[in-house]
Amino acid sequence: MSLRSRFALAFAAVGAAVAVTVGALSYLAASDSVFAEVDRTLRSTTVALTRGMEKREEQTPAGTADTADTARRSPAGQNPAGQNPAPFPGLDLPAPGGEAAPQPVLQAVARDGTPIRLSGPLERLPVSDTARALAASGRAGESDTTEIDAGGHSYRLLTTALGESRGALQVAVQVDQTRDVLAGMARQIAAVSLAVMLVAAAAGRLLAGRVTRRLARLAEVAEEVSTDGRVTHDASEPVGGRDEVGRLSASFSRMLGRMVAAREAQERLVHDAAHELRTPLTSLLANATVLHRVTELSPDSRDRLLDDVQNETRELGHLVDELVELALAGRRGETEEPVDLAEVARRAARRVYRRTGRLVHVDADDSVVRGSSPGLERAVGNLLENAAKFDADGGEPIEVHIRQGAITVRDRGPGIAAEDSGRVFDRFYRADSARGLPGSGLGLAIVHDVAAAHGGSVSAGTRPGGGAAVGFTVSRSRLLPASRPRTKTATAD
Structure with missing residues (x-):
């Protein structure tokens, strides 16, 4: 029934x-x-x-x-x-x-x-x-x-x-x-009762039709998703209403929208990953073919071949790590807690210093936000490693500037071209100036996902006097009362 x-x-x-x-x-x-x-x-x-x-x-x-x-x-x-x-x-x-x-x-x-x-x-x-x-x-x-x-x-x-x-x-x-x-009164009461029952049934059917019409639409969409896993644009539109069914429809539509976005992102990630993995795998395959004739190579050629294999393998492992990091972003279930952004920046700066030997100067206020400490530290660390990669000379320390939930990393590298500033946070995007440098093009994409998870945005531009200024923000609604505009500076070494 x-x-x-x-x-x-x-x-x-x-x-x-x-x-x-x-x-x-x-x-x-x-x-x-x-x-x-x-x-x-x-x-x-x-x-x-x-x-x-x-x-x-x-x-x-x-x-x-x-x-x-x-x-x-x-x-x-x-x-x-x-x-x-x-x-x-x-x-x-x-x-x-x-x-x-x-x-x-x-x-x-x-x-x-x-x-x-x-x-x-x-x-x-x-x-x-x-x-x-x-x-x-x-x-x-x-x-x-x-x-x-x-x-x-x-x-x-x-x-x-x-x-x-x-x-x-x-x-x-x-x-x-x-x-x-x-007896006549009893017959009249019976007739009125029957009429009330029929009117109630008709009203119930009419009202039920209005309610179940929207539920039927939701059921059709759910069956469509369960059948082939795909959702059309029209299927994800709310069916309207301010009652419980309308709220259910709105929540269901938002859920479908997120499913659509997640599926599109998944397909894009798989496509981009396949494209990026093809280059190192092709290089490794070519080197493996040459290794069959390793006895015919000179010692210098063998050394260059082995170094190339080692570098390609390292880059492939780094790419796989970043792919896993990106795929799991937002799905770790990390507990949100009060996070001192200055302390996060100092920990990330110390780690970058150990890896690259680059000095990092942290200029921060007392911003404390509600968020994921590991996620925010990964984002700041990626910004610092990106700056250290492009500012290879290391003449000046890399700067981290923190004000009211906004984090900006500045370097003295070649900077970012105007046509690239809007795309550097895309997955696997590599500017022309970066194609000869190591990396997968996923570091800034991870920064973008962390910022989005905290209700913020990302930015990339040129630093006055030369270099790049790349950063992200955390939603001001996440700033906790403990935050103060007072500034404190430190240098990680």
Whole structure:
């Protein structure tokens, strides 16, 4: 079953449950109210009948008869069956056939359980065991209410004990119309509940269609990616919306965008790496071919050949190391922590000094940033090694300038041409002036990735007075409150 259908069924179920609950409560409340009114009518009629019997007893000489005997000899009791009885004395009852409600049925029950018809359209009312018990031994005012079927109609029957073994009185009213009204109300409630359920289902399906349409689009994109691993431009566009589905879509689109960028970078890296590896491998293959005739070479030629093989192998190993470094950039999961940029620069300067013997002058403020200490140290180290490679004379120390998260390395080399300044951070890019120098063209690309990982940017230009000024920045949002503009200098040696 589709998610849209499930939404529609859920809305229909909730709507039906609410409608049925409200309808049932309304029906019960109406039923209780109507029958409470009927019961009040029965009680008031019973009270009036009791008072009328008490007045009749007051007119009868004491000790001549009990209430049941009086009822037997009353005009109502003496009238033959089928005739219209006279109302009980003292009780004002509507006449049969009047425009008022149907005439109530009045009946007395002797203490031995004998029914005595008093008034009403029925010849007699059924006397239950409960009614006999009330007539025989019930306390005065004790009553029982029930519903009966008699004469083809439904009646609400109230039996009230007179007390002192004087019997009981029964009053019944016809409730057919009341039942019909309540049945009609029940049918209306059922119809309304069904209508609410259908409207809720339609609304649920409409709303689910709007929600699931976007989810279906995301599902199509996910299936496309899982099938061939490729994402089209349109597939990575957000489907819109500010709700949870819209947020999911936006996050999903950003994730796909990063996947696309990562795949393109991976393909570009593989292509460039294959191109760069081809040159040293070709040279090594040629040298290996010459080594087959090593006995025919002069000692000087053998030495040059072995030096060439050694240099090519070293360069190949360095290239592989940088490729691995570049491929793993951003995937190491390095923990971010407060990093003192001046201390990072000093550590990188000491390492470069040990490798190249070049002095490095560090001019830094108290910039402390939130970032990866190993990554930032690799970036500064690559800048210093690049400067040491191009400034081979070593007449002056290499300078590291740090201000508010911006790191710049300056040298006195040949500088960077204007047409090269925008491309020196590309992978494997080698300026014409650098093609005769060792290196793979990946060092500054690693600097670019580290800067991007810290929300910064890279820059390359010419130093005033000659040389190059190459550096990167860390996002100012990563500067910690411990950072101060105070300057401190040091020379690594």
